[in-house]
Amino acid sequence: MRNNPVKAITVALDVMGADVSPESIMAGGFEAARELGKRLRLVFVGKREVISDFTDAHRELPENIDIEEAAYAVAMSETPTEGIRKKKSSIAVGLAMQKEGRADAFVSAGNTGAVMASSVMTLGKIEGVSRPAIAALFPTVHGQPTLALDVGANVDCKPFQLYQFGIMGSIYASLMTGRTSPRVGLLSIGEEKSKGNEQIVQTWDLFKKSALNFIGNVEGRDILTGRADVVVADGFVGNALLKFAESVEGFLTTKIRHQVQTNIFSRVGAALMKPFLRRLRMTFDYSEYGGAPLLGIGGVCIVCHGTSSPKAIKNAVITAAEMVRHRIGDNIREEMATNDNGIKNGQENKRENRGSGVIRPIPTSNQL
Amino acid sequence: MRNNPVKAITVALDVMGADVSPESIMAGGFEAARELGKRLRLVFVGKREVISDFTDAHRELPENIDIEEAAYAVAMSETPTEGIRKKKSSIAVGLAMQKEGRADAFVSAGNTGAVMASSVMTLGKIEGVSRPAIAALFPTVHGQPTLALDVGANVDCKPFQLYQFGIMGSIYASLMTGRTSPRVGLLSIGEEKSKGNEQIVQTWDLFKKSALNFIGNVEGRDILTGRADVVVADGFVGNALLKFAESVEGFLTTKIRHQVQTNIFSRVGAALMKPFLRRLRMTFDYSEYGGAPLLGIGGVCIVCHGTSSPKAIKNAVITAAEMVRHRIGDNIREEMATNDNGIKNGQENKRENRGSGVIRPIPTSNQL
Numbered sequence: 001m002r003n004n005p006v007k008a009i010t011v012a013l014d015v016m017g018a019d020v021s022p023e024s025i026m027a028g029g030f031e032a033a034r035e036l037g038k039r040l041r042l043v044f045v046g047k048r049e050v051i052s053d054f055t056d057a058h059r060e061l062p063e064n065i066d067i068e069e070a071a072y073a074v075a076m077s078e079t080p081t082e083g084i085r086k087k088k089s090s091i092a093v094g095l096a097m098q099k100e101g102r103a104d105a106f107v108s109a110g111n112t113g114a115v116m117a118s119s120v121m122t123l124g125k126i127e128g129v130s131r132p133a134i135a136a137l138f139p140t141v142h143g144q145p146t147l148a149l150d151v152g153a154n155v156d157c158k159p160f161q162l163y164q165f166g167i168m169g170s171i172y173a174s175l176m177t178g179r180t181s182p183r184v185g186l187l188s189i190g191e192e193k194s195k196g197n198e199q200i201v202q203t204w205d206l207f208k209k210s211a212l213n214f215i216g217n218v219e220g221r222d223i224l225t226g227r228a229d230v231v232v233a234d235g236f237v238g239n240a241l242l243k244f245a246e247s248v249e250g251f252l253t254t255k256i257r258h259q260v261q262t263n264i265f266s267r268v269g270a271a272l273m274k275p276f277l278r279r280l281r282m283t284f285d286y287s288e289y290g291g292a293p294l295l296g297i298g299g300v301c302i303v304c305h306g307t308s309s310p311k312a313i314k315n316a317v318i319t320a321a322e323m324v325r326h327r328i329g330d331n332i333r334e335e336m337a338t339n340d341n342g343i344k345n346g347q348e349n350k351r352e353n354r355g356s357g358v359i360r361p362i363p364t365s366n367q368l
Numbered sequence: 369m370r371n372n373p374v375k376a377i378t379v380a381l382d383v384m385g386a387d388v389s390p391e392s393i394m395a396g397g398f399e400a401a402r403e404l405g406k407r408l409r410l411v412f413v414g415k416r417e418v419i420s421d422f423t424d425a426h427r428e429l430p431e432n433i434d435i436e437e438a439a440y441a442v443a444m445s446e447t448p449t450e451g452i453r454k455k456k457s458s459i460a461v462g463l464a465m466q467k468e469g470r471a472d473a474f475v476s477a478g479n480t481g482a483v484m485a486s487s488v489m490t491l492g493k494i495e496g497v498s499r500p501a502i503a504a505l506f507p508t509v510h511g512q513p514t515l516a517l518d519v520g521a522n523v524d525c526k527p528f529q530l531y532q533f534g535i536m537g538s539i540y541a542s543l544m545t546g547r548t549s550p551r552v553g554l555l556s557i558g559e560e561k562s563k564g565n566e567q568i569v570q571t572w573d574l575f576k577k578s579a580l581n582f583i584g585n586v587e588g589r590d591i592l593t594g595r596a597d598v599v600v601a602d603g604f605v606g607n608a609l610l611k612f613a614e615s616v617e618g619f620l621t622t623k624i625r626h627q628v629q630t631n632i633f634s635r636v637g638a639a640l641m642k643p644f645l646r647r648l649r650m651t652f653d654y655s656e657y658g659g660a661p662l663l664g665i666g667g668v669c670i671v672c673h674g675t676s677s678p679k680a681i682k683n684a685v686i687t688a689a690e691m692v693r694h695r696i697g698d699n700i701r702e703e704m705a706t707n708d709n710g711i712k713n714g715q716e717n718k719r720e721n722r723g724s725g726v727i728r729p730i731p732t733s734n735q736l
Contacts, residue, residue, distance in 0.1 A: 141618075155566075188604075189607040197523035197602075220610065220611030221614055222615075233608075236568075240555060240588040241588060244609055247591070247592045250593075251507075251593075
């Protein structure tokens with residue numbers, strides 16, 4: 001441990017197993033290390049010779065970057081079960097560091113299913129959390145993104161599990177964006193309580209009697225308008241929406257290319273508007289948000305897209321460090337211990353609601 | 369009945385109850401009447417004085433347009449149940465014409481829930497169809513749209529109901545677009561059969577043993593790429609996706625406006641690119657497709673967006689006439705009578721699969 005006046009946050013960064021090269025991942029790591037300086041200690045997790053190849057050729061490792069040897073990657077094609085079995089993979093090694101107290105967070109652009117499963121196995125779930133969830137940010141017209149969860153970790157969720165997603169999402173949005181009372185919406189197919197499926201109608205009641213800032217049902221059209229700060233959905237629906245949204249950028253790119261080729265005025269216009277068109281497409285480029293946090297696990301873990309840009313990796317590392325600083329896990333743990341809305345471990349609890357039911361006022365980012 | 373050499377198809381067009389004015393709906397009707405000429409007989413359904421106000425001021429009714437008096441509209445805010453009770457609403461009157469054999473199809477931009485419920489009540493379901501579905505078209509990169517169903521009529525669908533959506537969607541895509549063996553995909557969260565929820569895993573088996581051109585699971589990202597011609601989903605998921613997709617156009621419009629205001633080069637570029645940007649936005653403007661057909665009812669009915677442009681109404685009227693011409697309902701009826709994949713009315717049928725399991729080779733559009 002280096003002798004820093006501010007205790008550095010240690011983030012283990014998996015440089016293997018992504019669709020993009022280790023270089024691209026490391027480039028993002030370098031940027032994060034430069035930006036956070038002494039507040040960050042970054043550990044590249046991967047084959048030392050691969051890492052050295054890149055670092056020797058390009059630059060010395062900065063003072064705040066170390067290497068942790070991992071023998072191999074989990075391939076993108078492997079199932080979570082196959083992934084878990086690989087004890088010396090970069091995923092296993094990176095998560096083990098956190099379990100052993102040698103790292104505070106883990107970031108990976110590798111096999112999402114394997115990272116998710118290994119995280120739960122290695123770091124465990126927070127007590128009281130039935131199912132950890134993957135949270136993702138969607139762009140909105142006013143620029144402040146909407147947090148949606150779950151986006152793929154869980155299907156066939158029970159109402160109390162969806163309710164827990166709302167609690168975790170609300171805590172995350174409060175702490176990470178300084179919104180004092182995030183608006184929580186339940187994704188459904190109409191605003192009225194009666195609209196929706198069985199699962200959602202039952203979940204509505206749980207949210208309604210909670211002290212979350214529940215704004216009721218929201219619809220697919222409300223995500224990009226930012227009507228809610230947190231949108232709760234079953235992982236099946238959330239995943240379908242996220243993948244659809246992720247595909248919009250490629251769709252726009254193709255359409256822009258086709259259109260521009262057909263017209264001289266468009267060609268001139270397009271040249272002038274190039275930066276604008278890029279920004280337009282980027283509003284749907286999810287890697288800009290730097291990855292999706294797993295909420296409800298006993299640690300900090302962020303999964304990134306397999307094709308992440310260096311910028312996305314940089315953002316993910318910074319987000320991971322922020323999650324550690326804001327003690328997201330501890331806050332979820334405390335909330336779960338008190339605010340169970342009469343429900344514990346899937347059983348309706350006949351006793352009086354023991355929790356405050358209130359997300360505690362949370363200091364904003366600036367105060368921390 | 370006029371003495372046409374080609375028997376005209378009669379489409380009843382609800383001019384009331386939309387968010388846009390009756391004028392806008394009628395304008396679309398006029399366009400369709402002009403385009404189809406003697407092949408169409410169009411009936412404006414609504415208050416005669418409202419219709420006359422518009423027609424007197426602007427033009428005479430063409431020979432192929434008539435009026436059917438309806439006393440009032442179903443408001444957008446009314447529930448389907450409230451809507452059904454209004455016996456003299458434009459929805460009830462328009463559908464009654466079809467029941468009485470005085471019209472072949474009905475098009476409405478009014479209250480979707482009320483149109484759906486009234487259609488099923490008035491025209492009934494096709495024998496063997498468990499639940500009629502709403503089908504919607506999504507744009508794709510290659511321009512040939514993807515048909516997705518259900519997009520909101522049914523939630524908590526059983527596997528055999530999803531399977532029926534696949535049959536109906538396949539018939540619609542075959543007949544209306546001339547695709548001989550439409551690729552049917554099941555919306556899930558991964559390509560492998562094991563990915564997905566209970567409902568989808570069970571549905572996969574039904575599709576697999578059918579003779580549909582089942583290409584397996586597709587994901588949210590595959591819709592805009594056009595990987596499947598028909599995407600089958602529970603109405604809850606389909607509705608969330610459709611509404612999200614519909615909101616992309618407004619999102620892009622706002623982003624374009626903001627960006628263009630900030631930069632002189634963008635402003636010049638934007639002026640040159642105006643038609644292009646409009647087309648770009650229009651790729652996500654679903655009214656361009658002219659509405660969503662209800663499949664599985666004993667008649668032809670198309671629901672349009674409440675804010676439909678005249679062009680959208682024109683397209684919907686033309687699509688309705690095409691559905692009549694291609695006998696979509698008869699084809700679904702025949703298929704349901706033979707191809708039940710061992711399942712009838714929700715009961716696993718222990719007897720040998722009696723149906724051919726094959727969507728009959730269907731003449732292309734040109735041959736009809």
